[in-house]
Amino acid sequence: xxxxxxxxxxxxxxxxxxxxxxxxxxxxxxxxxxxxxxxxxxxxxxxxxxxxxxxxxxxxxxxxxxxxxxxxxxxxxxxxxxxxxxxxxxxxxxxxxxxxxxxxxxxxxxxxxxxxxxxxxxxxxxxxxxxxxxxxxxxxxxxxxxxxxxxxxxxxxxxxxxxxxxxxxxxxxxxxxxxxxxxxxxxxxxxxxxxxxxxxxxxxxxxxxxxxxxxxxxxxxxxxxxxxxxxxxxxxxxxxxxxxxxxxxxxxxxxxxxxxxxxxxxxxxxxxxxxxxxxxxxxxxxxxxxxxxxxxxxxxxxxxxxxxxxxxxxxxxxxxxxxxxxxxxxxxxxxxxxxxxxxxxxxxxxxxxx
Amino acid sequence: xxxxxxxxxxxxxxxxxxxxxxxxxxxxxxxxxxxxxxxxxxxxxxxxxxxxxxxxxxxxxxxxxxxxxxxxxxxxxxxxxxxxxxxxxxxxxxxxxxxxxxxxxxxxxxxxxxxxxxxxxxxxxxxxxxxxxxxxxxxxxxxxxxxxxxxxxxxxxxxxxxxxxxxxxxxxxxxxxxxxxxxxxxxxxxxxxxxxxxxxxxxxxxxxxxxxxxxxxxxxxxxxxxxxxxxxxxxxxxxxxxxxxxxxxxxxxxxxxxxxxxxxxxxxxxxxxxxxxxxxxxxxxxxxxxxxxxxxxxxxxxxxxxxxxxxxxxxxxxxxxxxxxxxxxxxxxxxxxxxxxxxxxxxxxxxxxx
Numbered sequence: 001x002x003x004x005x006x007x008x009x010x011x012x013x014x015x016x017x018x019x020x021x022x023x024x025x026x027x028x029x030x031x032x033x034x035x036x037x038x039x040x041x042x043x044x045x046x047x048x049x050x051x052x053x054x055x056x057x058x059x060x061x062x063x064x065x066x067x068x069x070x071x072x073x074x075x076x077x078x079x080x081x082x083x084x085x086x087x088x089x090x091x092x093x094x095x096x097x098x099x100x101x102x103x104x105x106x107x108x109x110x111x112x113x114x115x116x117x118x119x120x121x122x123x124x125x126x127x128x129x130x131x132x133x134x135x136x137x138x139x140x141x142x143x144x145x146x147x148x149x150x151x152x153x154x155x156x157x158x159x160x161x162x163x164x165x166x167x168x169x170x171x172x173x174x175x176x177x178x179x180x181x182x183x184x185x186x187x188x189x190x191x192x193x194x195x196x197x198x199x200x201x202x203x204x205x206x207x208x209x210x211x212x213x214x215x216x217x218x219x220x221x222x223x224x225x226x227x228x229x230x231x232x233x234x235x236x237x238x239x240x241x242x243x244x245x246x247x248x249x250x251x252x253x254x255x256x257x258x259x260x261x262x263x264x265x266x267x268x269x270x271x272x273x274x275x276x277x278x279x280x281x282x283x284x285x286x287x288x289x290x291x292x293x294x295x296x297x298x299x300x301x302x303x304x305x306x307x308x309x310x311x312x313x314x315x316x317x318x319x320x321x322x323x324x325x326x327x328x329x330x331x332x333x334x335x336x337x338x339x340x341x342x343x344x345x346x347x348x349x350x351x352x353x354x
Numbered sequence: 355x356x357x358x359x360x361x362x363x364x365x366x367x368x369x370x371x372x373x374x375x376x377x378x379x380x381x382x383x384x385x386x387x388x389x390x391x392x393x394x395x396x397x398x399x400x401x402x403x404x405x406x407x408x409x410x411x412x413x414x415x416x417x418x419x420x421x422x423x424x425x426x427x428x429x430x431x432x433x434x435x436x437x438x439x440x441x442x443x444x445x446x447x448x449x450x451x452x453x454x455x456x457x458x459x460x461x462x463x464x465x466x467x468x469x470x471x472x473x474x475x476x477x478x479x480x481x482x483x484x485x486x487x488x489x490x491x492x493x494x495x496x497x498x499x500x501x502x503x504x505x506x507x508x509x510x511x512x513x514x515x516x517x518x519x520x521x522x523x524x525x526x527x528x529x530x531x532x533x534x535x536x537x538x539x540x541x542x543x544x545x546x547x548x549x550x551x552x553x554x555x556x557x558x559x560x561x562x563x564x565x566x567x568x569x570x571x572x573x574x575x576x577x578x579x580x581x582x583x584x585x586x587x588x589x590x591x592x593x594x595x596x597x598x599x600x601x602x603x604x605x606x607x608x609x610x611x612x613x614x615x616x617x618x619x620x621x622x623x624x625x626x627x628x629x630x631x632x633x634x635x636x637x638x639x640x641x642x643x644x645x646x647x648x649x650x651x652x653x654x655x656x657x658x659x660x661x662x663x664x665x666x667x668x669x670x671x672x673x674x675x676x677x678x679x680x681x682x683x684x685x686x687x688x689x690x691x692x693x694x695x696x697x698x699x700x701x702x703x704x705x706x707x708x
Contacts, residue, residue: 161671162515166541177531187520189670218667268677313572314681316543317515320674323622327668 062086064146066194066207067156067279068303076137084147085124087139095305100126100140102273102304109272116266119259119301121145145300146283153205155195155228155282156302159321161186163277165308176277183214184221188328189321192216192224193279197233198286206234225328228282231290247337248295249284250329251346256282257329258346259299264326267319274315276306280325416440418500420548420561421510421633422657430491438501439478441493449659454480454494456627456658463626470620473613473655475499499654500637507559509549509582509636510656513675515540517631519662530631537568538575542682543675546570546578547633551587552640560588579682582636585644601691602649603638604683605700610636611683612700613653618680621673628669630660634679 059079068078076089090096103123106112122143128136146152163185164176183191196207206227216224223241227233229249230241250256260280281300289295333346413433422432430443444450457477460466476497482490500506517539518530537545550561560581570578577595581587583603584595604610614634635654643649687700 162540166535181520186516188667218665268681271681311572312685313542314678316674316678319677320670323673324668324670327622327625331666 059087062144062146064149064152064154064196064283066154066196067210068193076131079139080144080147084144086121086142086144087127087129088142090126090138090140091305096138096140098307099303099305102307103140103142106273106304111272113266115262119263119299121300121302145281145298145302149283149285149296151198151201151205151285151287152283153195153197153228153286155224156193157190157280157282157325158185158193158303159190159278159280159325160276160317161189161321162317163306165274165276165306167308184216184218185321187218188221189324192221195224195228197228197230199234203234222328226332229332243332243336245284245286245289245295246332248289249282249297251333251337253346254294254297255346256284256297256299257326257333259297260322260326260329261346263299263301264319264322267315267322269314271310271312271314274308274310274313275301275304275318276308277303278307278318279303280322413441416498416500418503418506418508418550418637420508420550422547430485433493434498434501438498440475440496440498441481441483442496444480444492444494445659450492450494452661453657453659456661457494457496460627460658465626467620469616473617473653475654475656499635499652499656503637503639503650505552505555505559505639505641506637507549507551507582507640509578510547511544511634511636511679512539512547512657513544513632513634513679514630514671515543515675516671517660519628519630519660521662538570538572539675541572542575543678546575549578549582551582551584553588557588576682580686583638583686597686597690599638599640599643599649600686602643603636603651605687605691607700608648608651609700610638610651610653611680611687613651614676614680614683615700617653617655618673618676621669621676623668625664625666625668628662628664628667629655629658629672630662631657632661632672633657634676 059081062078062080065078078089079087081087088099090100106120107123124141124143126138127141128138130136146154161180162176163180164173168176180186185191192213194207194210194213196205198204199206208224213224226241226243229243229245231244232242235241248255252258263280279302281302282297283300284295284297286295413435416432416434419432432443433441435441442453444454460474461477478495478497480492481495482492484490500508515534516530517534518527522530534540539545546567548564548567550559552558553560562578567578577593580595580597583597583599585598586596589595602609606612617634633656635656636651637654638649638651640649
């Protein structure tokens with residue numbers, strides 16, 4: 001796309017600007033937002049900013065991100081481009097290099113079955129990217145798992161009662177243990193890290209504040225899992241969401257529960273990796289589901305900065321949390337639909353209602 | 355049995371005796387040992403000791419116990435009688451009352467399926483018992499799960515990466531966490547608490563010292579699980595036990611693995627109890643197995659002083675550890691026999707060799 005055309009289409013908004021200061025520019029183009037931060041002092045700088053954006057395949061902030069670091073002024077965060085790639089800045093401590101090491105190991109490991117590989121983002125390598133300040137920073141280049149979606153509803157669930165690996169330092173154990181005990185990780189084996197649920201084009205998304213999610217107890221988690229597949233998620237006082245999309249999102253042969261059961265079978269067997277502090281992402285398209293079309297429900301695993309070698313032992317910490325999550329979804333399905341979980345399969349009950 | 359007959363059959367050995375001191379007497383009768391401790395100052399006291407033993411249905415120290423508190427001079431420990439009952443002294447802090455509360459709840463809970471109930475010792479209530487010193491102490495009265503066995507080989511495995519309940523005090527968490535990290539609980543999801551393996555009538559049992567078991571790492575655990583079903587367990591330098599009884603103890607439709615898979619299916623579903631610091635006991639009769647008869651392999655759950663309410667959540671901590679243990683046994687079976695584990699069933703491979 002030529003720069004001149006971009007500028008014609010632009011609705012420019014300068015969020016903050018004072019002389020010589022580190023300022024941010026949000027550029028809205030065809031309903032997407034791309035974002036740069038730079039020393040912005042003149043019209044020439046602004047023009048140069050657009051040029052950089054265009055040269056870089058229109059890097060944007062992913063708006064479906066519900067947890068983790070976010071890009072903002074002076075702070076690195078993930079970016080996406082129009083070709084379906086996701087650029088995740090390498091964390092500067094060993095977490096960054098360990099996540100790269102995991103992706104390199106995983107992508108070349110021939111023992112991973114194809115039906116399991118699909119639960120992981122595709123890895124395209126690493127790339128050093130230049131910020132508008134001129135500073136260079138390495139990024140992991142991954143598949144943008146939401147690139148083909150319109151208004152996806154997303155939930156990020158950190159799996160495992162324990163988010164620290166056995167060989168972690170005392171200080172790190174203490175820090176994680178406190179978080180694990182204060183959240184639902186210890187009692188439930190998982191905790192919700194973030195979510196957003198599509199309501200409508202006009203009203204946008206229901207997205208609880210991070211602080212509210214951080215404080216969520218077992219009952220809140222159950223409620224959020226129900227709100228995620230409800231037509232009335234935003235009613236904060238509502239304690240009985242309708243769960244109207246339970247069968248089309250959680251249930252069925254392609255639903256989230258069926259996908260989790262596939263993962264479970266692999267985790268009962270695999271002893272290659274232990275996934276500490278790793279998240280399971282639920283995604284679906286409520287707009288489609290409300291029209292009676294397929295919800296495109298999908299499960300992905302993300303965040304591998306704390307993966308260790310399994311050394312012949314299964315990841316009992318992840319598996320336990322996964323089984324607990326499966327039980328929660330099964331309960332919702334049992335309460336609201338005619339699906340049952342038998343022998344590791346999600347099946348409609350004999351009534352044939354679904 | 356009349357006292358006079360008992361005395362005729364006695365081979366009395368006084369372990370320690372000095373005037374007025376707290377002394378112990380071990381009495382061997384028909385290959386069983388019963389045991390009293392008392393102030394022993396005269397032949398009359400000795401006679402009175404036997405009388406007490408006979409009056410109390412021949413209380414004995416269970417010789418198959420491989421972990422936990424043991425009765426010794428001045429210290430309470432479990433006792434058994436000839437009618438197949440096991441008397442476990444109530445621990446004086448709340449652990450004792452909580453274990454009783456669990457047994458009362460479990461034995462009256464109609465939601466426990468019969469095929470699961472068989473994994474738990476039968477509960478006969480509580481009984482206040484008088485020590486030879488005259489002091490009274492309450493005991494839990496349970497089924498003696500080894501009463502019908504001759505020379506059982508026994509292994510006690512504490513299940514779960516975490517031995518503390520979420521609501522435990524800081525001090526208790528710190529104490530348990532240290533033990534869980536120093537042992538294999540954290541890396542493997544379980545730790546061996548004790549074992550004994552029958553060798554022969556002449557040589558008795560292979561029983562590693564508690565200190566050695568406490569220090570066992572992942573490789574030692576794997577080795578002990580192999581030694582447990584080997585004809586050459588006592589060769590301390592031996593790193594390749596023959597695993598000659600793997601298929602008859604771990605494998606087969608009635609073997610330990612099949613029983614663990616039944617338990618696993620229940621733990622994937624049940625949300626009534628969380629079993630912290632609970633042990634799984636493996637038992638079998640090597641004498642029979644070596645002759646080609648059934649090994650009478652059996653799995654039992656014991657030690658319920660830290661059971662809490664499940665409150666609608668599965669026991670992901672126990673389940674994770676159980677799945678890890680299952681994977682270890684499956685590996686041993688795969689290496690040494692033609693059994694495979696498919697769809698939660700232990701099956702001979704198609705070769706039909708077994």
